[in-house]
Amino acid sequence: MPRTKFVCGNWKMHKTVAEAVQLVKELAAGLGDVAGKVQVAVAPPFTAVHAAAQAAAGSAIEVAGQDVHWEAQGAFTGEVSAAMLAEAGCRHGIVGHSERRQLFGETDEAVRKKVGALLAAGLAPIVCVGETLAEREAGRTLEVVDRQVRQGLAGLDAGALGRVTVAYEPVWAIGTGKTATSAQAQEVHAAIRKILREMGGSVADAIRIQYGGSVKPENAQELMSQPDVDGALVGGASLKAKDFLAIVKGALR
Ligand code: PEP
Numbered sequence: 001m002p003r004t005k006f007v008c009g010n011w012k013m014h015k016t017v018a019e020a021v022q023l024v025k026e027l028a029a030g031l032g033d034v035a036g037k038v039q040v041a042v043a044p045p046f047t048a049v050h051a052a053a054q055a056a057a058g059s060a061i062e063v064a065g066q067d068v069h070w071e072a073q074g075a076f077t078g079e080v081s082a083a084m085l086a087e088a089g090c091r092h093g094i095v096g097h098s099e100r101r102q103l104f105g106e107t108d109e110a111v112r113k114k115v116g117a118l119l120a121a122g123l124a125p126i127v128c129v130g131e132t133l134a135e136r137e138a139g140r141t142l143e144v145v146d147r148q149v150r151q152g153l154a155g156l157d158a159g160a161l162g163r164v165t166v167a168y169e170p171v172w173a174i175g176t177g178k179t180a181t182s183a184q185a186q187e188v189h190a191a192i193r194k195i196l197r198e199m200g201g202s203v204a205d206a207i208r209i210q211y212g213g214s215v216k217p218e219n220a221q222e223l224m225s226q227p228d229v230d231g232a233l234v235g236g237a238s239l240k241a242k243d244f245l246a247i248v249k250g251a252l253r
Contacts, residue, residue: 001205001206003205003206003207003208003230004037004038004039004208005038005039005208005224005230005231005251005252006038006039006040006041006165006208006210006230006231007038007039007040007041007210007231007232007234007244007247007248007251008040008041008042008043008064008092008094008126008167008210008231008232008233008234008238009041009042009043009234009235009238009239009244010043010066010094010097010212010233010234010235010238011042011043011044011045011066011238011239012045012066012099012235013045014045014239015044015045015048015239016047016048017047017048017051019048020044020045020048020051020052020055021048021051021052021054021055023042023239023241024042024052024055024056024059024061025055026241027040027042027059027061027241027244027245028055028056028059028060028061030241030242030245031059031060031061031245031248034060034245034248034249034251034252035059035060036060037252038231038248038251038252039062039231040060040061040062040248041061041062041063041064041091041092042056042061042062042063042064042238043063043064043065043066043092043094044063044066045066046065046066046080049063049065049085049088049089049090050088050089052089053088053089053090054089056089057089062091062092063088063089063090063091063092064090064091064092064093064094064126065080065085065090065092065093065094065123066094066097067080067093067094067095067097067100067114068080068081068082068085068093068095068114068117068118068123069081069082069114069117070110070113070114070116070117071117072117081117081121082117082118082120082121082123083121085118085121085123086121086122086123090123091123091124092123092124092125092126092165093114093118093123093124093125093126094125094126094128094167094233095111095114095115095118095125095126095127095128095152096108096111096114096127096128096129096148096152097128097169098128098130098169098171098174099174102171108147108148108151108152109151111127111148111151111152112151112152112153112154112155115127115152115153115156115164116155119156119160119163124163124164124165125163125164125165126164126165126166126167126210126233127149127152127153127164127165127166127167128166128167128169128212128233129144129145129148129149129152129166129167129168129169129192130144130145130148130168130169130170130171130174130212130213131144131145131170131171131172132144132171132172133171133172136170136172141170141188142188142191145168145188145191145192145195146191146195149166149192149195149196149199150195150199153196153199156199156200157200158200158201158203159203161196161199161200161203161204161207162200162203162206162207164207165207165208165209165210165231166192166196166207166208166209166210167209167210167211167212167233168185168188168189168192168209168210168211168212169211169212169213169233170184170188170213172213173212173213173214174212174213174214174235175214175235175236176213176214177214178213178214179213179214179215179216179219179223180211180213180223182222182223182225182226182229185211185223185226185229186226186227186228186229189209189211189226189228189229190227190228192209192228193205193207193209193228208230208231209228209229209230210229210230210231210232210233211223211224211229211231211232211233212232212233212234212235214236215232215233215234215237215247216237216243216247217237217243217246217247217250220232220246220247220250220251221250221251221253224250224251225253231251232247232251234247
């Protein structure tokens with residue numbers, strides 16, 4: 001069974017409510033016959049999640065949270081639960097993004113707990129993994145990614161694993177304009193699929209592995225034509241409808 005490509009825009013700390021609604025409307029109007037052939041999601045800031053989901057209703061655009069807390073409720077100032085994301089209209093939640101890991105101290109153990117909370121709330125986790133430049137230069141890429149995948153997804157049975165998307169995002173490629181070559185991406189994606197097979201057996205063949213890191217209209221098609229690259233997690237280029245739509249369309253060619 002071929003895997004349906006999955007492209008998600010990570011808007012990070014960009015877009016007010018009004019801007020988010022406008023962008024979702026432009027995306028929905030521009031999808032054309034790609035709708036239903038490529039899975040498409042956007043991850044607005046929390047403040048715009050509900051409005052974006054309402055603007056996306058009836059279209060093929062799905063909404064993701066950029067982060068989540070693992071507890072259901074409580075004294076966790078600034079945090080948002082998985083049930084809150086689901087009620088606001090999310091279908092997915094991003095966890096383990098390198099900015100969360102580097103700037104906010106997110107650990108593999110926190111990723112594991114967040115994945116569990118998302119699944120329990122009926123949301124699909126997008127679990128980001130990837131090495132820093134120093135780790136790549138030290139030849140530690142596969143070791144780092146192996147640890148992040150095994151620890152972030154520890155304890156999931158095959159059914160739960162099958163609901164996860166993994167996003168391979170080399171940290172040195174995020175927001176830098178430097179993209180991994182398609183061969184570099186394919187090498188790590190194939191390694192991730194091997195780990196997923198060891199963890200969950202044949203369900204690994206159905207799990208989407210997105211590439212992220214300076215994906216643009218010019219390189220999206222080449223990256224997503226690799227056998228184990230099943231879509232993209234897109235930061236900067238997801239903020240303009242024209243660029244994001246071109247990337248989504250690149251998934252089909
Ligand atoms: C990201 O933040 O997930 C990302 C891949 O960013 P960019 O596309 O801007 O490199």
